[in-house]
Amino acid sequence: MAKRRSRRKGNPASTGRSTRPPAKRPPRGYRLSTRTISRWTRVLVYTTLGGYAIGAVIAIIGLFMQDDTLPALGLGVAVLVTAVALAGGAFLGGQTLARFGGLIGLAFLAGAGLAIGGGAIAPWLPALGAAIAVLSIIGLVLLGIRRRVPMWLGARNDGSPD
Secondary structure, eight states: OOOOGGGSTTOHHHHTOOSSOOOOOOOOSOSSOHHHHHHHHHHHHHHHHHHHHHHHHHHHHHHHTTOSHHHHHHHHHHHHHHHHHHHHHHHHHHHTTSTTHHHHHHHHHHHHHHHHHGGGTOTTHHHHHHHHHHHHHHHHHHHHHHHTOOOOSSSOOSSOOO
16 A cells, blocks of 8 residues: 655645744734732822822921922922823833834823823924824724723723612
8 A cells, every 4th residue: 555645744734834934913902911010000190199298298397398399390290200100001001912012002101191281382392282182092903902901992891770
């Protein structure tokens, strides 16, 4: 009895292997682990609370010393810490979706800042800031859809009356 050609060693037809390269699977979920996300969330929250506490202490010391500059300094410290925490959260939030997604998160933050306070610089900056913020939101939503992360618009409907 003659051997069949397909049973020879190394023939893809005999091993069930395809000659085509495997298709690239679409990504699922976040790029960073849940542990990493929760760790960075804690760091940002504690940094913000610590900055608020330092700002409040500086402001209260200024009130007791009857110095008019220290309360403003305390408020400035609190605002600066808030801005740094928001920038870190926007960057890390984008990074969890894609490699350079943090830049889109920072673009959203910059656009929102220009939309809110850009009118003090030039009258056309709020419109530019709103456009940047909207485009960044669209980009983040598209990245979320691509990564298949859980997203919803509006309230969650999990059966609770609240």
